[in-house]
Amino acid sequence: MKTSIVRVELSGRSYDIYIASGAFDLAVSAAKDRLSRRNPVAFVSEENIWGKFVNFDNPDFENCAKIIVENGEGAKCFRNLERICRELAQRNVDRSGAVFAVGGGVVGDLAGFSAASYMRGIDFYQVPTTLLAMVDSSVGGKTGINIPEGKNLVGAFHQPKAVFIDTSFLKTLPAREFSAGMAEVIKYGLLGDKSFFGFLENLKEPLSASHPEIGNVIAHCCKMKAKIVSNDERETSKDGGRALLNLGHTFAHAIENTAGYGHYLHGEAVGLGMLLAARMSEKLGMLSEEETSRIRRILEIYDLPVKFREPISSDLLIEAGRRDKKAMSGKSRYVLMNGIGTSVVVPGIEESLAREIFETAMG
Amino acid sequence: MKTSIVRVELSGRSYDIYIASGAFDLAVSAAKDRLSRRNPVAFVSEENIWGKFVNFDNPDFENCAKIIVENGEGAKCFRNLERICRELAQRNVDRSGAVFAVGGGVVGDLAGFSAASYMRGIDFYQVPTTLLAMVDSSVGGKTGINIPEGKNLVGAFHQPKAVFIDTSFLKTLPAREFSAGMAEVIKYGLLGDKSFFGFLENLKEPLSASHPEIGNVIAHCCKMKAKIVSNDERETSKDGGRALLNLGHTFAHAIENTAGYGHYLHGEAVGLGMLLAARMSEKLGMLSEEETSRIRRILEIYDLPVKFREPISSDLLIEAGRRDKKAMSGKSRYVLMNGIGTSVVVPGIEESLAREIFETAMG
Numbered sequence: 001m002k003t004s005i006v007r008v009e010l011s012g013r014s015y016d017i018y019i020a021s022g023a024f025d026l027a028v029s030a031a032k033d034r035l036s037r038r039n040p041v042a043f044v045s046e047e048n049i050w051g052k053f054v055n056f057d058n059p060d061f062e063n064c065a066k067i068i069v070e071n072g073e074g075a076k077c078f079r080n081l082e083r084i085c086r087e088l089a090q091r092n093v094d095r096s097g098a099v100f101a102v103g104g105g106v107v108g109d110l111a112g113f114s115a116a117s118y119m120r121g122i123d124f125y126q127v128p129t130t131l132l133a134m135v136d137s138s139v140g141g142k143t144g145i146n147i148p149e150g151k152n153l154v155g156a157f158h159q160p161k162a163v164f165i166d167t168s169f170l171k172t173l174p175a176r177e178f179s180a181g182m183a184e185v186i187k188y189g190l191l192g193d194k195s196f197f198g199f200l201e202n203l204k205e206p207l208s209a210s211h212p213e214i215g216n217v218i219a220h221c222c223k224m225k226a227k228i229v230s231n232d233e234r235e236t237s238k239d240g241g242r243a244l245l246n247l248g249h250t251f252a253h254a255i256e257n258t259a260g261y262g263h264y265l266h267g268e269a270v271g272l273g274m275l276l277a278a279r280m281s282e283k284l285g286m287l288s289e290e291e292t293s294r295i296r297r298i299l300e301i302y303d304l305p306v307k308f309r310e311p312i313s314s315d316l317l318i319e320a321g322r323r324d325k326k327a328m329s330g331k332s333r334y335v336l337m338n339g340i341g342t343s344v345v346v347p348g349i350e351e352s353l354a355r356e357i358f359e360t361a362m363g
Numbered sequence: 364m365k366t367s368i369v370r371v372e373l374s375g376r377s378y379d380i381y382i383a384s385g386a387f388d389l390a391v392s393a394a395k396d397r398l399s400r401r402n403p404v405a406f407v408s409e410e411n412i413w414g415k416f417v418n419f420d421n422p423d424f425e426n427c428a429k430i431i432v433e434n435g436e437g438a439k440c441f442r443n444l445e446r447i448c449r450e451l452a453q454r455n456v457d458r459s460g461a462v463f464a465v466g467g468g469v470v471g472d473l474a475g476f477s478a479a480s481y482m483r484g485i486d487f488y489q490v491p492t493t494l495l496a497m498v499d500s501s502v503g504g505k506t507g508i509n510i511p512e513g514k515n516l517v518g519a520f521h522q523p524k525a526v527f528i529d530t531s532f533l534k535t536l537p538a539r540e541f542s543a544g545m546a547e548v549i550k551y552g553l554l555g556d557k558s559f560f561g562f563l564e565n566l567k568e569p570l571s572a573s574h575p576e577i578g579n580v581i582a583h584c585c586k587m588k589a590k591i592v593s594n595d596e597r598e599t600s601k602d603g604g605r606a607l608l609n610l611g612h613t614f615a616h617a618i619e620n621t622a623g624y625g626h627y628l629h630g631e632a633v634g635l636g637m638l639l640a641a642r643m644s645e646k647l648g649m650l651s652e653e654e655t656s657r658i659r660r661i662l663e664i665y666d667l668p669v670k671f672r673e674p675i676s677s678d679l680l681i682e683a684g685r686r687d688k689k690a691m692s693g694k695s696r697y698v699l700m701n702g703i704g705t706s707v708v709v710p711g712i713e714e715s716l717a718r719e720i721f722e723t724a725m726g
Contacts, residue, residue: 078441078444078445081441082441082510085510085516085517086510086511086512089510089512089513089516089686090512092685092686116519117480117517117518117519118516118517119516119517119518120505120507120518120519120520120597121519121520121597142483144483147445147448147449147452148449149449149452149453150452153448153452153481153482154448154480154481154482155480155482155483156479156480156483156484156519157483157484234483234484322455323452323455
C-alpha cells in the first residue's frame with residue numbers, strides 16, 4: 001500500500017490525511033492503539049456502510065459503541081446529535097475517548113459535531129467513504145447539522161486528529177454519488193487552479209474509482225483544501241480565504257433547502273451552483289461565455305445537473321438565500337470567478353440579479 | 364455608578380467583566396450599539412426575569428428576537444437548544460449577530476451554547492441575574508446543556524464578549540438562590556484563598572444583597588476565576604488549573620443527577636459536595652477535623668444543606684459519579700483540600716471511599 005500523506009498545518013491542532021487503497025487498516029490500527037491505552041472508542045456510521053465493506057465486529061471492538069444512523073442528509077439533525085451524545089454517555093465514554101466517523105459527509109458532519117460537543121470536545125477521526133467526503137467535508141474541521149431553516153446552521157469548528165482516505169471504498173460507491181463528489185473536485189480547479197481544471201478537462205477517460213489518477217486527484221484536492229484551511233481556519237479572512245471553498249454553495253444551499261434535503265445530492269447542488277456562479281460572473285463581466293461553456297461541459301461529462309430537475313419557486317430560493325450563513329447584515333455575498341482558477345468574494349449582490357440567475361436554471 | 368472592571372486575559376478572546384449596581388444599563392448600551400451598526404441582536408431570558416426588572420420592550424429592541432425559556436435546570440436541554448437556534452434563523456440572525464443571555468446560570472449556559480453552535484459561533488454577552496451566575500457560571504466560557512445521563516455533558520467552550528453584573532438584581536433574588544450562590548463564593552476561599560475564607564467567616568453580618576461588601580466580594584471572585592481561566596482556558600492543565608474550580612462538583616453532579624435536577628439547586632449541591640470533599644480530604648489526612656468543622660459552620664450560616672434532605676441510594680450516586688466528565692479512563696479524580704485555601708486534584712480515588720463519604724450525608 002503506497003500512502004500519500006497530506007499535512008493540515010494548524011499549530012496545536014495539526015493533523016495528517018492518509019490517502020491509499022487500504023488506508024482503512026490505518027484507521028483500525030489507530031482505534032486499537034487507543035483501546036490498548038484503555039481510552040474508549042466509539043464508531044458512528046450509516047446503514048449502507050456498516051457491515052458492507054467495513055467490519056468492526058471483531059473481538060477487539062466488542063466493547064465499543066457502534067452507532068448507526070440512517071442514510072441521507074436528514075440524518076444531520078438534532079435528534080441524532082442527542083442520540084449519539086446520550087449513547088456515548090451510556091457507554092461511559094470519557095474525555096479520553098474518541099469518535100471514529102465512518103461514512104459520507106453526513107456521518108462526518110454529524111459525528112464530528114457530536115465529538116465537538118460531547119464533554120465540550122473529545123477526539124475524533126474521519127474515515128470518509130464517499131468521494132465528496134474524501135476531497136471536501138472530511139478535511140478542515142467544519143462539523144454541523146441542519147435545521148428546517150437551513151443547512152449546517154448549527155455546528156462547530158472541530159478538527160479531526162487524522163483523516164484516513166481508503167480509495168478502495170470508491171469501487172462500491174454508486175455512480176450518482178461519485179459524480180456528486182466530482183463537483184467538489186472540479187470546484188478546486190475553478191476556485192484556485194486553472195491547470196488542474198485543464199488536467200480534468202483533458203483526461204482521456206473521465207475519472208472513476210478504477211482510474212489510475214484517482215488517488216493523485218484526491219491528494220491534490222486535499223492539499224489545496226489543507227492550504228486554504230491552514231491560512232483561515234475559522235473563515236474570518238477578509239480577502240476570501242476559506243470562504244472561496246464556498247464557490248457555488250450559496251446557490252447550492254438555497255437549492256437544497258428549497259427542493260428539500262436529499263432531492264439533490266449536495267454535490268449535485270454544488271455543481272449546478274457553480275454553473276450559476278459562472279453565469280453571474282459572466283453577467284458581471286468577470287468570466288467569458290466560453291469559460292461558462294467549459295464549466296457546463298465538464299459538469300455534463302460527469303452527469304451533473306445543469307438545470308433544475310423540476311421547477312422551483314424563485315421566491316423561495318431568494319428567501320432561503322437570505323438565511324444563508326454567508327449573508328452578513330442582510331447583504332448577499334457570492335463567491336464568483338475572475339476567470340477559471342481565480343475565485344473572489346463579491347459582496348452586495350442585488351437580489352434581483354440572484355433571481356435572474358436562478359431563473360436561467362428553470363428549464 | 365461606580366464600576367469595577369475585571370479583565371479576563373485570553374489573547375484574541377479577552378474580555379471585561381463590569382460589576383456595578385446599575386451595570387444593566389451598560390448591557391443595554393452594548394446591544395443598542397450593535398443594532399446601530401445593523402447587526403442583529405437576540406435576547407434569551409427566563410420566565411421570572413423578563414418583565415420583572417428587565418425591560419427590553421422599548422422601541423429600540425422591537426425587532427430583536429426575545430426568547431424566554433422556562434425556569435429551572437430542566438431548561439438546559441436539547442429541545443430548548445434547537446428552539447433557540449431555529450428562532451435565531453427565523454429572525455434572520457446572521458454571523459454579525461449576538462445573543463444576550465439575561466438570567467441565571469441555566470440561561471447563560473443554554474444561551475451560550477446556542478451562540479457557540481449557531482452558525483458555528485456568534486458573539487454573546489452574559490448578563491447574570493443570580494449570585495451564582497455572577498461569581499461563577501457567567502465567567503470563563505463554559506456553556507452547555509444536560510442530558511438524562513448527566514449534567515453539562517454536552518456543550519462548548521465559547522467566551523462571552525463581555526459580562527455585565529448588575530448587583531441591584533440581587534435585591535429581588537430569593538433567599539434560597541442567594542445562599543446557593545454563596546456556596547460558590549465560599550468555594551473560592553476553599554480552593555485558593557485562605558484569607559478570603561477567613562474574611563467571609565469573620566463578617567459581622569452575613570453577606571446579603573444590601574451588604575456593603577457584596578460588590579467587592581463578587582469582584583474578588585471574578586478576579587480569582589479570571590486568573591484561573593486565563594491560565595487554563597480549556598481545562599487541560601496537568602496540575603490542577605481550571606479543574607480546581609470543580610471543588611465539590613464531582614459529588615454535587617452525582618447528587619443532582621441522582622436526586623433529579625432541580626431538587627437541589629446547583630449551589631446547594633456544591634455546598635454539600637464541598638463538605639463531602641472536606642471529609643474525604645480529612646480521611647486522607649489532608650485536612651484537620653477542625654477545618655472540616657469550619658467549612659460545615661459557614662455552610663450552616665448561609666442555610667446550605669449539610670446532609671441529604673431525603674435518603675439517596677449510594678449505588679446510584681456511585682453510578683452517576685462514573686459518568687462524570689472528570690472521570691478519566693474509568694478512574695475517579697476528586698478535587699480535595701490540602702488545608703483550607705489549597706486545593707489539589709487527587710486521581711485514583713477508590714469507589715469504596717467515595718461510597719463511605721456519601722454515606723456520611725445520609726442522616
